[in-house]
Amino acid sequence: MAPLPDPFDYRAVSQTAQSERVTQSFVATLAWVRKRPVLTAFEVLWRWVYGIPALLLIWHEGVRILLATQLDYAGLKQMTLLDPMKSSVTLGKAALALGPQDEAVAVWLVPLLLVTWVIVSSLGRTLVLQRADERLHARPITLMVLQAIRMTALCVSFMCWFLCLQWAAEVAVTGPIASNQEPSLVLYFGLAIVATLGLFTLWAVVSWGLSVAPLLAMLHGWGAWKSLRSSFRLGALKIKLVEINLVLGIVKIALIVLAMVFSASPLPFETVASQTFLTWWWCGVMVLYFIGSDFFHVARLVAYLDLWRASAAGAPDK
Template sequence: MTTKPAVRGTQSLVHTFGECWSRPSLLARELAWRWLFGVPALLLLFYEGAQIYTTTSSQLEAAGIEQFSLQDPMRAAVIIADAFTVLKAPVLHAVMWLLPMLAIVWAIASGIGRNLVLRRYDSALPMKPLSLIVLQLLRIAALGGSFAGWFLAIHWAAGYSLSGAEPNLVLYCALVIFLSLGIFTIWALLSWIFSAAPLLVLLEDRGVAASLYRSLRLGSLTAKLVEVNLVMGIVKLALIVLAMVFSATPLPFATVMQGSPLYIWWAVVTLLYMVASDFFQVTRLVAFIQFWRLSREPQTPSPTLATSK
């Protein structure tokens, strides 16, 4: 019996983009819960950063932080090392209580907010914020592990390329770029597990452990989800590059564009990046739901076969 041809994961993305674009309420809810968490979190981080700077400013001046310049890379490396020594203790003290608190608050905001976004897309989906909160905490732990792995990899790259009698700065930069892109790609390939599990909680009415197990055993749907997640990871990387390009656009006009206009430009570029990033995040969620439902539909014979019968 002839069945419907398989649909690749990226073939319907353009249609999904259009559908999400035509429903701005999805992006509005996504932005609302993210910024309701993000704005107070940034203000708290700014306050803690100001407190740390106040207590260490004299030591940073003694370390020569005001003479920092990339025109002298070796001198800049020494200044960074001295500044790190000064800031290590107070920053670690703040991180020890800030990160756990922000992770828990983020998980709560994400569990409730994401559930509301998905219910806006389909009101038939249930409200199960507690399960989504637990899964978000697990995702944060996995993401923290990837950052720890990245830090260890960069530390190894520094020891390998800069510890000799003749430090090789070019090799160090090349290793940093290669390792960063490699770890980013691995995370993009594997993070779909933590993206699919919350959806399975709602779509299949499963618990936390069952949804994680089910996300590893999706059969033919796995390839489509991995493909979409990898494409979205590339899109996120492209957005970062575009944001860096637009942030650097005023540099040729540095003599006439300084102070507040430059800061306003950077703030606008940052806000546009956040909005675009959140839009593609919503698109990825909708694409996952659509492919899951498509995989559940029974395959029908082709029209030609039906006519011949």
């Protein structure tokens, strides 16, 4: 399939978009986005406008808490993977010491970061989408409401993940210790990996409607409720959207693995590489990961637009 023209000529691609598999048309979408780096640049810009101040604020509060808390720094420095049980006890003591102050800061910091994210992401997403298709309506308030709903669902998914990790710890570590048996860290990490990948895949399968709703609001000028309701009533188009979400989930995992590989690549030369070089190398890998992740976020939005325009389900209600 040839790359999409600029601006989108959805009538010209509708027949091929419906006859090809979604993954085939998605490759054309990737090529279309790659030839327009300004879209990724805007995505990176609004995310970093939020992310850099947020990280600086978290860093400031984290340093303040560390300076105000008495910790066993000697024990923390002696932690090693060769003695994971002793290291876990040391980390547990540090977590208990930091817990009260962390909770006091989280009471105001977490809501502040979430509200700021909802506002900045809605404005930034409006900028990117209108740059991709000038025919879209600007609906920043509606997008803020929909983004708040999506963030609530995401927070619930993180709570489920945390509960799964607690269950894994009970099964593999604390339960056996209470029964005077040997704990199994291999079992714990195995359960943690399975739970993480399972919830990650489940989120990719069920969250597509929350991502499509803002597009419907901008496509048709709808309100939050109508956009959200319509996003889960897409008929045959639903399968294609789920497939794109799953593909992007696999891509996200691949990006994480690549980032881990590149981060570990200088370690064999640790004896000749300075700590400064390693720090800058890891920062560079993180920046490249974030840019790649932002590129695929834009590609997913453009793919959603392509499918919706090319589908008969894209016609607004009479």
